[in-house]
Amino acid sequence: MTKRTRMIIVVLLIGAVAAMIIWKNRDLNAVAENAINSNGVIEQVDLGSKNPLDDLLKNGLPTVLDFGSDTCIPCKMMKPIFDELEVELADNANILILNISEYSTLADKYEVRVIPTQIFFDSEGKQYWRHEGFLAKEDIMKKLEESGAEL
Numbered sequence: 001m002t003k004r005t006r007m008i009i010v011v012l013l014i015g016a017v018a019a020m021i022i023w024k025n026r027d028l029n030a031v032a033e034n035a036i037n038s039n040g041v042i043e044q045v046d047l048g049s050k051n052p053l054d055d056l057l058k059n060g061l062p063t064v065l066d067f068g069s070d071t072c073i074p075c076k077m078m079k080p081i082f083d084e085l086e087v088e089l090a091d092n093a094n095i096l097i098l099n100i101s102e103y104s105t106l107a108d109k110y111e112v113r114v115i116p117t118q119i120f121f122d123s124e125g126k127q128y129w130r131h132e133g134f135l136a137k138e139d140i141m142k143k144l145e146e147s148g149a150e151l
Contacts, residue, residue, distance in 0.1 A: 056094040057125035062147040063094040068116040074134040075116045122147045
């Protein structure tokens with residue numbers, strides 16, 4: 001065997017081991033979010049994480065849900081806007097900011113692919129609009145007015 005052939009074999013083996021490790025971790029994550037019942041069927045289980053959106057969607061007010069993170073520049077720019085709106089609209093709309101890393105299951109449910117993502121719900125709790133990226137305060141207010149919020 002030539003030196004080059006040996007090197008190719010070593011690289012392929014390292015790649016195969018890496019693929020197995022990645023595959024195994026993927027399976028472990030799936031097991032962590034699911035449980036096998038007595039019949040051997042995988043069932044979804046609640047890992048104890050409360051969904052803060054549930055109660056808000058039931059209170060009869062329009063809701064804005066913002067998925068972001070502490071390291072995202074547009075998310076940081078939106079934080080003071082949402083803080084203002086939370087005070088200004090306390091009795092007329094719900095404002096909820098969630099860190100995507102803490103609520104990844106909820107982000108997956110709403111198919112969040114980019115942060116920040118704002119999801120707007122009407123007073124009946126139905127999603128009616130979403131936006132990815134920075135969104136100005138005036139645009140947020142306009143969408144809330146469209147949902148019937150008394151501003």
